Amino acid sequence: MAIVEALHAAGGGHYGGALSVVDILHALYRNRTIQCGTTPGDKLILSKGHASIALYAVLHTLGKLDLNLAQYGSYESGMEGHPDMLANPQLHFSTGSLGQGLAVGLGMAMALRDAGPHVWVVLGDGECQEGQVWEAAMLAARYKVGNLHAVVDCNGAQECGWQHDRLLEQSPLPDAVAKWSAFGWSAKEIDGHNHMALDEWIAEIVRSSDKPSVALARTRKGRGVRLFEASPERYHCRELSEEEMRQARVDLQNA
Amino acid sequence: MPRLGQTIANTVASLASADRRIWVIDGDLGDSYGVDRLATGSVSDRFIQAGIAEQTMVAVAGGLAACGLRPWVFSFAAFLCCRAYDQIRVCISQTELPVILVGSHAGGCNGVNGKTHSILNDLAIMSTLPNIDVWAPADDLDAMYAAERALQSHTATYIRLPRDPQPQLPGEAGPFRLFGTPGSVVLVSTGLGTQWALEVRTHLAGRGQQVAVLHLAQYACVSDLRVREALCLAERLIVIEDHYQHGGLADAMRRQFPKQSVMSVGWPRGWAGASGETDVLRTACGVDTNSIVEVVSKELARERGSRQLSLRC
Numbered sequence: 001m002a003i004v005e006a007l008h009a010a011g012g013g014h015y016g017g018a019l020s021v022v023d024i025l026h027a028l029y030r031n032r033t034i035q036c037g038t039t040p041g042d043k044l045i046l047s048k049g050h051a052s053i054a055l056y057a058v059l060h061t062l063g064k065l066d067l068n069l070a071q072y073g074s075y076e077s078g079m080e081g082h083p084d085m086l087a088n089p090q091l092h093f094s095t096g097s098l099g100q101g102l103a104v105g106l107g108m109a110m111a112l113r114d115a116g117p118h119v120w121v122v123l124g125d126g127e128c129q130e131g132q133v134w135e136a137a138m139l140a141a142r143y144k145v146g147n148l149h150a151v152v153d154c155n156g157a158q159e160c161g162w163q164h165d166r167l168l169e170q171s172p173l174p175d176a177v178a179k180w181s182a183f184g185w186s187a188k189e190i191d192g193h194n195h196m197a198l199d200e201w202i203a204e205i206v207r208s209s210d211k212p213s214v215a216l217a218r219t220r221k222g223r224g225v226r227l228f229e230a231s232p233e234r235y236h237c238r239e240l241s242e243e244e245m246r247q248a249r250v251d252l253q254n255a
Numbered sequence: 256m257p258r259l260g261q262t263i264a265n266t267v268a269s270l271a272s273a274d275r276r277i278w279v280i281d282g283d284l285g286d287s288y289g290v291d292r293l294a295t296g297s298v299s300d301r302f303i304q305a306g307i308a309e310q311t312m313v314a315v316a317g318g319l320a321a322c323g324l325r326p327w328v329f330s331f332a333a334f335l336c337c338r339a340y341d342q343i344r345v346c347i348s349q350t351e352l353p354v355i356l357v358g359s360h361a362g363g364c365n366g367v368n369g370k371t372h373s374i375l376n377d378l379a380i381m382s383t384l385p386n387i388d389v390w391a392p393a394d395d396l397d398a399m400y401a402a403e404r405a406l407q408s409h410t411a412t413y414i415r416l417p418r419d420p421q422p423q424l425p426g427e428a429g430p431f432r433l434f435g436t437p438g439s440v441v442l443v444s445t446g447l448g449t450q451w452a453l454e455v456r457t458h459l460a461g462r463g464q465q466v467a468v469l470h471l472a473q474y475a476c477v478s479d480l481r482v483r484e485a486l487c488l489a490e491r492l493i494v495i496e497d498h499y500q501h502g503g504l505a506d507a508m509r510r511q512f513p514k515q516s517v518m519s520v521g522w523p524r525g526w527a528g529a530s531g532e533t534d535v536l537r538t539a540c541g542v543d544t545n546s547i548v549e550v551v552s553k554e555l556a557r558e559r560g561s562r563q564l565s566l567r568c
Contacts (some may be wrong), residue, residue, distance in 0.1 A: 043322075085321075085350055093321055097345045103311040104346060107318020107326075110303065111278075132342075135308035139315070148364070 001252040002069050003057050004225070004245075012239030013081070015248075016232050017124060017220035018085055020056040020098020020155035020192070023047075024217055025058045026115060027198035028120050028151070032206075034092075035117075038247025042117045042128040043092045043108050044141040047081035050237070055091075066089050099130025100149060102169035103222060106140045109148035109212075116146045126158035134183060137212075143186025146209030152176065152186075155221035157232035176216045185214045225251045256420035259398040260288025260329070260359040266402040267327055272364075274406070278319050280305050280312050282330035288359040288416070290329045297426030309331060309338040316354045317346030325353060326404060327544045332358025332415055333374040338464045348384040349413045350440040354412075355405045359393075361415035362447055362497035363522050364536060368418075370528030378445075381413045382474055389474035391446030394421050397472045400428035403472075417447040417497065419533065422469075424453065430554065431476045433485055434468030435479055439558050441489040442468045442551065445504050448521070454544045455495070455551055477507045485511065491554050495520045495547060518554065520547055 003022065026127025027110035028034065028044060047057045053072055056079050059065040065088075071077035078088040082096030093110075095101050105121035112119065127133065140148050156175060162168040170210045172203020173179070180187035186205070190197045197216070205213040221236070228235040240248065257265075269276040271293075278301040285291035285304075290379040296301045300514050304314035316326035328335065335358045338344070347354045358377065365373045369371055382389050388410055390401040398416065405412035426432050434453060444452035456468050469485060486492065492512060494505035498521050507517035522528075522540055529536060537543040 040441075093317070093348050094345065097341055100310070100342055100345060103314030104318040104321070104340075105314035106311070107320075108322050110315070111319045111322035111324050132308075132310040133316070135311040137315070139303075139308060139311055142306075178419045232397075252380060 003031065003053050004248050004252060006053050006057070006069040006072040008240055008245050009070050012237070013053065013073070014050045014226055014227070014237045015236045015240075016157065017048060017134060017153070017155065017227065018051045019225065020221045021048065021051045021153040022054040022058060022124060023193045023195065023219070024122060024151050024198065025054055025089050027195055027202065029058055029064065032204045034120070036215075038173050040045050040115065042120060043105070043112070044051045044120045044122070045095060045101040046083055046094050046122050048098065048122060048127050049095035052079070052081060052083045055083060056156070057112070059090065060172040074220055078251060088130050098124070098127040100134040101132050103136035105150075106145060106148055109140070109145045110143065113145060118149060120148045121148070123150055123152045125152055125154040125156065125176065128152060134163050137180065137185060139181040140212045142143050144210060145212050146214040148203055148216045150212070150214040152216050153216060155219045155232065157221045157236065159233065159236045161233060163233060180214045180216070183216045184241050187214050187216060189216045189218060192212070192219035193223060224255045227251075257395070258288055258418070258420050259395065259416040260357065260360070260390055262289065262294060262358055262398040263402050263416070264289040266399050268293055268296060268298060270402070270406055271301065271356065274325070275327040277406070278303065278324050278326045280311050280316055280326055280328045281310050282334065283307050283329055286395065287331070290414045291485065294389055309334050310342050313339040313342035313354070313356070314346045317342070317350060317352055320352035320354050321350070325355070327355045329339070329358060329359070330456060331358045332361035332377050333372055336374055338501045340380065341494065344384060348385055348386050350450065352411060354362055356411070356413045358413065360418040360510045362417055363525065363528055363540070364447065364533040367530050369530035370555045373528035375499045375522045375528060377415055378474065378496070378501055380488070380505070387411045387413055391474065392416060392472055393446055393449035393470055394424045396423060396428035401472060416444060417419065421447065421450055424449070426503050427511055428472070430470065430471075430473035431482055432470045433467065434470065435465065435469040437469065437485055437489055438465070439489060439562070440466055440491045440493065440551070440555050441470065441486060442493050442495055443504065444468060444495040445471045446497055448498070448538050450545065451497070451542065451544065452495045453510065455547045458544060460549060464552065466551060466555065471504065474504070477504070477511045486515070489515055490515045491518070491558055493518045493520060493551055493554060498522065500524060518550070520550060524547065532561050537558070
């Protein structure tokens with residue numbers, strides 16, 4: 001509810017992608033000791049930076065940051081529309097231009113691999129259309145960077161996609177497991193809204209460190225709001241009318 | 256004579272032996288500028304061969320720097336600045352991380368490589384990004400000095416280097432170097448342009464004409480008070496640079512010295528680069544020594560004429 005209210009107060013935003021990724025972020029922060037800056041501990045990069053409100057909401061909910069989510073997107077709130085590590089030093093890196101977070105995480109993982117911490121990068125399935133993701137995936141596998149882990153929020157929809165031609169492949173990232181496996185990663189498909197499945201995957205992969213690992217987390221874009229889930233592309237990023245907001249509130253209150 | 260990239264590589268190897276924070280990332284071109292030797296030496300455990308992946312190379316450096324390390328990224332300037340410009344913008348400039356970018360083969364003189372491997376506007380695009388200090392060494396002394404200053408700095412640095420080895424210039428390296436006593440006409444230059452400017456200065460001296468050269472190794476020196484003082488008598492500044500005539504040092508000088516006449520000598524607008532020997536390319540584009548000598552001679556004559564006119568008045 002806080003995510004939807006904050007986006008509505010800011011005049012709209014990425015409802016669908018924020019609601020699809022929130023369980024993933026919650027599980028990572030709940031399971032791991034994630035620390036900022038040069039403080040020892042795991043690192044997390046939200047490479048799909050347009051879902052920043054989900055990150056702020058999780059950090060706030062878990063008591064890691066004291067934020068007034070209603071200020072999201074306003075000047076000097078520390079909650080930029082896309083994560084900014086200078087505006088908010090509790091964030092591990094700045095993102096927003098898609099496709100860059102995995103390589104940044106690779107650099108962090110290489111810096112930290114002898115010290116023990118793990119690095120977690122959360123990507124979108126549409127984001128995986130950026131070539132740099134695969135540059136970084138190939139390099140991470142070559143160097144066997146086992147403390148680097150990615151979670152792809154496979155919510156199955158993006159802003160426009162290929163809806164204009166239904167004869168074309170519609171998935172943002174077809175054959176995801178096969179692709180990541182072919183690039184030398186330990187790849188597994190999981191339910192991105194099932195906390196037990198997420199917890200198990202996290203516990204499992206931190207024990208094996210011979211190669212980088214990725215979870216293809218199947219999620220629902222706009223999860224929890226029927227309006228969003230029924231038209232995921234339409235509610236990728238937009239403003240809501242008062243009637244749409246009323247319907248969203250009803251669904252979230254009943255969730 | 257070693258290439259300036261080789262000099263930087265040697266300097267990094269020396270610095271890295273005492274500083275475990277230093278990491279080196281190369282984009283599979285290290286043998287073109289001497290960084291390949293770091294893959295097997297004392298820095299080998301901190302050497303990342305990124306392969307042909309400039310975007311990832313720069314973003315990886317951002318990640319390393321965010322963890323307190325000091326990464327050096329090497330490639331050809333054209334690929335580093337253009338292929339990875341967004342990564343430089345987002346992962347280095349906007350994050351204020353102290354990554355050091357070394358771009359070899361900058362400018363227009365790249366032999367058989369031609370236009371795809373040349374970059375004629377890197378000063379324009381790199382100097383306009385916030386939080387990046389830009390250097391254009393003219394010789395080995397400059398290259399070593401720039402490398403040491405980059406490591407001392409808390410901000411990111413871009414060092415642009417010409418492809419070919421360059422002769423050592425007289426004097427001591429620093430953010431800027433002055434050759435001669437500045438008069439009313441001064442040649443201002445940076446990087447390889449300074450080698451060209453000094454050829455012109457020597458040529459003119461043979462004709463009995465004296466002109467000073469002010470070499471700016473650190474681009475930010477255009478606003479340095481000492482540079483302003485050095486140019487206090489100058490009325491005509493002729494900027495010579497291995498860069499487009501627009502967007503580079505000449506434009507920066509025009510902004511800093513609005514009362515002086517600033518003339519630009521560089522690669523002409525509309526020229527995209529080409530394969531060819533350096534002398535041939537320079538002559539084709541009017542930036543060879545003889546052409547620049549003629550430009551400067553005319554300016555010296557004009558200056559003499561206006562001085563005589565003002566004396567008569």
